[in-house]
Every structure is written in structure tokens, then in C-alpha cells.
Amino acid sequence: MLADFHSINVTKLEVEIEKRDNGEQIVRCKQPLEAYAETWIDRLEYWADAAPDRVFVAQRSEDGHWDEITYSQALAKVRAIATWLLKQELSIDRPLVCLSGNSNEHLLIALAAMYIGVPYAPISTAYSLISTDFGKLHHVFDLLTPGLVFVDNLGPYRKAIDAVAGNLPLVALSTDHGDDNLDNPVTRFSELLDTEPTAETDNARAAISGDSIAKFMFTSGSTGMPKAVIITQRMMSANQVMINGMMAFLKDEPPVLVDWLPWNHTFGGNHNVGIVLYNGGSLYIDHGKPTEKAFDITLNNLADVAPTVYLNVPSGYELLVKRLRERPEIAKTFFSRLKLTLFAAAGLSQHIWDALDELAIEHTGKKIPMVTGLGATETAPSALFASIEESASGVVGTPLPGVEMKLVPNGDKLEARIRAVTVTPGYWRAPEQTAKAYDEEGFYCLGDAVKYIDPEQPNRGFRFDGRVSEDFKLNTGTWVSVGALKAHIIHFFAPYVQDVVIAGHDNAYVSAIVIPDLDHCRTLVPNSEQMSTPELLRAPHLRETFQRLLDEMAKTSTGSSTKICRMRLMDEPLSIDLGEVTDKNSINQRAVLKNRAELVEDLYSEQPSSDVLVLGS
Missing domain, CATH: 3.30.300 (GMP Synthetase; Chain A, domain 3)
Structure with a gap:
């Protein structure tokens, strides 16, 4: 079967199983978790020294060109912004909140906050731009008590800011007349870049550790108002080494991503940004979306930049297949150096999967491996990944290095629980919800059920067997x-x-x-x-x-x-x-x-x- 695929450097993960008298099972990856950097900032500094001129992040400018920032430029900008942030009296009790979507500036100010140990919270733009009552946004601000708010263009966010932000200070790239009669003090982002780093900047950087809170990431609120998941530096860094434990090719060649997935979700903000930053890759921000109207933006970006790894949700792959069939010249570029595709968030229809394989064979002679897995915001996010041989819609694979999965009988199902250094310490300012999230042994309760592909061959991995709470x-x-x-x-x-x-x-x-x-x-x-x-x-x-x-x-x-x-x-x-x-x-x-x-x-x-x-x- 593997002969049908382009060859890439991946590790075949194996498991060991501890069976208990009460019917529970503990499934562990045999491969140990390798050493990992303590923080994302360590990796930014590493690549700024090892590959200073390599593109770290890029986005389309107004004239259509890519506005690229190298690793050395990124570190310099992060240090300048961090120095300005130090003067704003921010803390874990007064974090940075980002209301707008993915951008070079969003990533820089987020890393700058992390640089000095201030958590940042990326918030779904829907809470500000689609919501009409701003109910979830009120909840977010009441829970976090932010000290500073970042937006790209103040204009579209003005109603939301008026509704929830009081007189909080703002940082904006532009105001688009949104500062008229505004109570909030506004600083242009360009002013932050003019700040000269000081000894205080270096001292704050030296004080951060793996236990420092990097982010508050909000769940989608499936059981009520969104919960603020505490994401530490250790969680994010260790998770990238876990991923590399399976996807070893990421260490061999710096990955190139063209990616739209929003950073307020763990898939885009932790998994995808992390793959780039940890491995010294390049992230080309795609301002398209998997909709008929917005996908032309994505297609234009893919015509320019050939990704080495492509990650999307099933609806995105459906549109991709349709458009690549119509535009074979873009398909040729897209597949030219593609090593792996990955999907998450929902099941991928088999006819879309088959069509993607057909396109890959047409343009490269072989299939491009596609994998999926299982994880959560609370696990930073990856916990299991499927092998190339077993990958199919619904297959979640085996635990990654350093991950223990407890299987607990629940009716006729096996409920999955996770324990690892990548599991969150809890929900911010929510002790009761935190206590309910873990069992007596410290395993995080995913709420998902899994079943063996073949109980006699556990190394083949597991299938997703539904949400326990939905049955x-x-x-x-x-x-x-x-x-x-x-x-x-x-x-x-x-x-x-x-x-x-x-x-x-x-x-x-x-x-x-x-x-x-x-x-x-x-x-x-x-x-x-x-x-x-x-x-x-x-x-x-x-x-x-x-x-x-x-x-x-x-x-x-x-x-x-x-x-x-x-x-x-x-x-x-x-x-x-x-x-x-x-x-x-x-x-x-x-x-x-x-x-x-x-x-x-x-x-x-x-x-x-x-x-x-x-x-x-």
C-alpha cells in the first residue's frame, strides 16, 4: 500500500497496553518523548540565529505582494513590542486580548506578550463581527479582565469595543474613522515598533519558563459559555516534539504552510503556527476561507506558494478539489513539493479523499499521504495520530510519544482520557469546571469514545466512536x-x-x-x-x-x-x-x-x- 504514496520520513508508532481488573486499559506509546525547548520564544531565538534570513511569516499587502518577515526581523520586532508592553502594566490578571484575525502584526504582538510572560487571548472574530448581542464577548472580557486590546482595523470592531471594552487602551494598525468619539486611548501599532529594548526587557524574558501561561484559548462553548483553557509554554513546545515523533520529516526540511485556519482555534493557533515556528518553517497567511466567495483568495495564494504541508477542514478540501480540477496549472504548483495533507474538525467524505488522490496521481504519479488524529484545545492539541497505512475518515490512530490514554468502559463504548505534559492545568478562574475535567488519576476526560481497528493488532490504532455526552x-x-x-x-x-x-x-x-x-x-x-x-x-x-x-x-x-x-x-x-x-x-x-x-x-x-x-x- 505504501508503494502507492510518495515516500516521506515518518515513524511507525507502537503501543503497549496495561489491562486492569476493572476493565480499564492504559495505552502508551512505546517511543519516549524526546527533549523539547522550554518555550516558543526559545525556538524563535534559535531560528533567528540559525536561519536569520529565512521567511518566518508573510501576508498579502494591499498591492498584492507578500509582506515577508524573516526570523531575525521577527525577533527584533518582538523585542521592541515587548518593551512597549512592559510599560502597560499587563499581567496574567490583565492579559492582552486580540479581537482581529490572523496577520503578521497579530503574531508579532502575541509573541511579544509571551516574551515577557504576559498571556494573550485570541478571540473569535465572530464574537465581534457576527454576533449581535456580544454575549460571548462580554463573558470573555468579564472572565479575563484584560489590560490591553489589539485590533487590526478599529472601524469594523467599533460596536463590539463600545459594548464591552469600557475605557481599555487599544492598539490598532488603522482606525478607519473608528476612533471618532471613542473613550478608549488608541496607540498605532507602528509606535510599538519604535521602542528601544532595555535591560528590563531582557530580565522579563529571562523570567519566563515552561510553566508560564502563554495563552488563554476559548473553547467553542458546546455546554454553555466558552471556557478559557490555560495553555502553557511547556504544553505548546512539548506537543510539537510529540508531533515530530511521528512526522519526522518536519525536522528534515523547514515546512512551508499556506494556511487560513483561525488562531483562536487550537488547530490553527497551536498546531499549525507551532509546526512552523518549532521547525524553522515559513507561514504564508491565507486570508481566504473555505467558502465559494472567499476561496479564490486561497487559490491565488496557492498559485504563488507551493506548500510542503497542507492542513484544512473537510469543507476546505471539498472546494480545493473542485477548483484544482478547474485550474490544472495551480494544481501542478500545489502538488509540486507537497509531502503531507492533514484534516481535522470533522470527517472527510470518501469521495473527496478519492478525488484528492486522483489529482495527486495525475500531477505527481503517486498519492500524497493524508493523516488525521485526535486532540483537543485542552491537549495543546495533538494526542493521537493515525499512520499513513491506516489513515481514513474516522481513524484517530495511536497515542503520540509521551501520551498515556486511559480507556474506561462506558456502556458498550470505551471512553478516552489523556494524561501528558501537554494537558492543560485547567480552566482560568473556573475551579469547579477544572475539577470536573479530570479523573482521580489526573487524566483529562476528552468526552470522546474510541474503539480498536483490530483488538488483536493494537498497533493499527483506534477509530473515533462518537462523543460520549451526545449519545x-x-x-x-x-x-x-x-x-x-x-x-x-x-x-x-x-x-x-x-x-x-x-x-x-x-x-x-x-x-x-x-x-x-x-x-x-x-x-x-x-x-x-x-x-x-x-x-x-x-x-x-x-x-x-x-x-x-x-x-x-x-x-x-x-x-x-x-x-x-x-x-x-x-x-x-x-x-x-x-x-x-x-x-x-x-x-x-x-x-x-x-x-x-x-x-x-x-x-x-x-x-x-x-x-x-x-x-x-
């Missing part, structure tokens, strides 16, 4: 595995379904609320460009297609827990204010069921509305 029982006592069922529906209805919410707790049968992929749904309805979403979803041919697939899928079911008896298509967007969706399009199942109670009631009504598709109708 429920029908009134017959039959358990419904929500994660597995969602994945099956998305695969069976591909490409017309973006996500699914499963209903049926204490009912006789399972139903589904479908979040449709509107772009693909429009291909089923001629001349549908001007149709509203409700009109589109009620179009006869579209409904006939979904009805047919619903009936066909039922024939593959193995019982009541895997059979969808009723289905309804969502005709309005999910709400970030209500906690139904994150800005990375992750769906909060429980929030949707709670907020859309009328849809659930319709699904289980004796006389459902015409919007409900009924099995066998």
Missing part, C-alpha cells in the same frame, strides 16, 4: 451512537449534506435535522440561483432526491439505532449567538435541539408538516 437511548432502551450515525448520513447523502443533528432521546425512533450543502443542493434544481433557501429546499426534485436516499439508507440499517425514520432540512442558518455553531462551522448538537424544539416537535408529531420527510412515503 442517547431510545425509549426501547437502545443506545444511539450519534457520532457514527452522523458520519454515515453525511457519507450516504454526499454531497448534499453539510452536517446533521440527531434527535430521538426517549422517543421510539431516530430522526434527523439536516444542515444542507446549499451549493450542491442547487445543482438538483435548474435555475435555482435566485430562489430563497426555503424555496430551494421545497423544490420537488430536491425533495424526491432526499426521499430516495432516505429510503435507500434505511435498507443498510442494522436496527432502530441506525435507521432514520424522519428527516427535516434546515432552511435558516444556525446561530452563533445561541451557541448552535462555531465560526469553524462545528455544530453544537445539544444547543440546536434545545433552540429548535419546534422542529423536533414537528419530527415526532402524529401529523408532521409537509416539510418533514417520512421513511417509506
Whole structure:
């Protein structure tokens, strides 16, 4: 099988298993965790000395050129900014908050805060730009009590700042008239760069350690308001060495990333930025997004810069495949030095995976390895990775070096818990939530279940087996595995379904609320460009297609827990204010069921509305 792939330097991880009398298992990686730098700042200083002229980070300027910052330039700028920050009386109780998205300046001020031991918190731009009540942003500011706020352009963030920031000082690249009648003192970012480092700067740098808090990263709030996860320098640095323990090729050649993933999420902000910084690579910031309108930006960037590693969410790969088929000249550049692809956040449909393999073979003669794994914000993030041989949607692999995974019987499942130096010490100013997150042996409770690919061959690794907290029982006592069922529906209805919410707790049968992929749904309805979403979803041919697939899928079911008896298509967007969706399009199942109670009631009504598709109708 490996002969089908381009050869890269990866390590085959092996596990050892301790079985306990109570049915628990402890799964450990046999390979030890190698030595790691104490802080990210150590690595910035290392590469500024070892490769001073290598590009560290770059973004598109207004004239379309790449604004590149080398490692030596980055360190000099970080020291200047850090010196200015020292004068602002910041601390762990008055941290730096960044409201705007990825940028050269965002990364520099974040590293500058870390340089002097001040935590920084990257906040989802949706909390400021999409939210209408600023409820989550209020929660963030009340919890953190920040001492300084950074934004790129003050104008778009003015309403949010007025709502939550009081008279806090601000740093902005530009104001775009957003400083009119503003109570907050504003400093232009350029002034920070003019600050001359002092002995105090060096003393503050010398005082940071692996235990220093680097970041507060907010979870998506799947069970309420977002929690502030404490991320230490040790967690971030050790996690990169864990990743390198499997992806050994990252140490052989400096990685080049073209990446859009937001830094307020652990995938983009810890995993991807860390891969670049720890290994002396280059990060080209992609201001595109995996949407039809914004993906042209991504494509333009990929035409310029050929990545060595490409990381994305499944919706991003779907658009990538579509556009690379249309633009073979960009596909040729994209695959020219690509060594590995990786996805996270959701399952990747097999037809997209196959299409990516076909493109790679067309342009390089072989497949490019793709892997996935398992982790969380609280694990900094990577805990498990799949091998190239076993990688498939739903496979999470084996523990990385230095990671212990406890498997605890939970019904007919194995709940996964993690212990490692990369696990957070807890949630900021939330002792009760912190106490609930760990078991009596100090293992962090992921809330995920896993199962062996083959119990007789544990080195093959594990599959994801759903969220323990999402599973429920029908009134017959039959358990419904929500994660597995969602994945099956998305695969069976591909490409017309973006996500699914499963209903049926204490009912006789399972139903589904479908979040449709509107772009693909429009291909089923001629001349549908001007149709509203409700009109589109009620179009006869579209409904006939979904009805047919619903009936066909039922024939593959193995019982009541895997059979969808009723289905309804969502005709309005999910709400970030209500906690139904994150800005990375992750769906909060429980929030949707709670907020859309009328849809659930319709699904289980004796006389459902015409919007409900009924099995066998």
C-alpha cells in the first residue's frame, strides 16, 4: 500500500497496553518523548540565529505582494513590542486580548506578550463581527479582565469595543474613522515598533519558563459559555516534539504552510503556527476561507506558494478539489513539493479523499499521504495520530510519544482520557469546571469514545466512536451512537449534506435535522440561483432526491439505532449567538435541539408538516 504514496520520513508508532481488573486499559506509546525547548520564544531565538534570513511569516499587502518577515526581523520586532508592553502594566490578571484575525502584526504582538510572560487571548472574530448581542464577548472580557486590546482595523470592531471594552487602551494598525468619539486611548501599532529594548526587557524574558501561561484559548462553548483553557509554554513546545515523533520529516526540511485556519482555534493557533515556528518553517497567511466567495483568495495564494504541508477542514478540501480540477496549472504548483495533507474538525467524505488522490496521481504519479488524529484545545492539541497505512475518515490512530490514554468502559463504548505534559492545568478562574475535567488519576476526560481497528493488532490504532455526552437511548432502551450515525448520513447523502443533528432521546425512533450543502443542493434544481433557501429546499426534485436516499439508507440499517425514520432540512442558518455553531462551522448538537424544539416537535408529531420527510412515503 505504501508503494502507492510518495515516500516521506515518518515513524511507525507502537503501543503497549496495561489491562486492569476493572476493565480499564492504559495505552502508551512505546517511543519516549524526546527533549523539547522550554518555550516558543526559545525556538524563535534559535531560528533567528540559525536561519536569520529565512521567511518566518508573510501576508498579502494591499498591492498584492507578500509582506515577508524573516526570523531575525521577527525577533527584533518582538523585542521592541515587548518593551512597549512592559510599560502597560499587563499581567496574567490583565492579559492582552486580540479581537482581529490572523496577520503578521497579530503574531508579532502575541509573541511579544509571551516574551515577557504576559498571556494573550485570541478571540473569535465572530464574537465581534457576527454576533449581535456580544454575549460571548462580554463573558470573555468579564472572565479575563484584560489590560490591553489589539485590533487590526478599529472601524469594523467599533460596536463590539463600545459594548464591552469600557475605557481599555487599544492598539490598532488603522482606525478607519473608528476612533471618532471613542473613550478608549488608541496607540498605532507602528509606535510599538519604535521602542528601544532595555535591560528590563531582557530580565522579563529571562523570567519566563515552561510553566508560564502563554495563552488563554476559548473553547467553542458546546455546554454553555466558552471556557478559557490555560495553555502553557511547556504544553505548546512539548506537543510539537510529540508531533515530530511521528512526522519526522518536519525536522528534515523547514515546512512551508499556506494556511487560513483561525488562531483562536487550537488547530490553527497551536498546531499549525507551532509546526512552523518549532521547525524553522515559513507561514504564508491565507486570508481566504473555505467558502465559494472567499476561496479564490486561497487559490491565488496557492498559485504563488507551493506548500510542503497542507492542513484544512473537510469543507476546505471539498472546494480545493473542485477548483484544482478547474485550474490544472495551480494544481501542478500545489502538488509540486507537497509531502503531507492533514484534516481535522470533522470527517472527510470518501469521495473527496478519492478525488484528492486522483489529482495527486495525475500531477505527481503517486498519492500524497493524508493523516488525521485526535486532540483537543485542552491537549495543546495533538494526542493521537493515525499512520499513513491506516489513515481514513474516522481513524484517530495511536497515542503520540509521551501520551498515556486511559480507556474506561462506558456502556458498550470505551471512553478516552489523556494524561501528558501537554494537558492543560485547567480552566482560568473556573475551579469547579477544572475539577470536573479530570479523573482521580489526573487524566483529562476528552468526552470522546474510541474503539480498536483490530483488538488483536493494537498497533493499527483506534477509530473515533462518537462523543460520549451526545449519545442517547431510545425509549426501547437502545443506545444511539450519534457520532457514527452522523458520519454515515453525511457519507450516504454526499454531497448534499453539510452536517446533521440527531434527535430521538426517549422517543421510539431516530430522526434527523439536516444542515444542507446549499451549493450542491442547487445543482438538483435548474435555475435555482435566485430562489430563497426555503424555496430551494421545497423544490420537488430536491425533495424526491432526499426521499430516495432516505429510503435507500434505511435498507443498510442494522436496527432502530441506525435507521432514520424522519428527516427535516434546515432552511435558516444556525446561530452563533445561541451557541448552535462555531465560526469553524462545528455544530453544537445539544444547543440546536434545545433552540429548535419546534422542529423536533414537528419530527415526532402524529401529523408532521409537509416539510418533514417520512421513511417509506
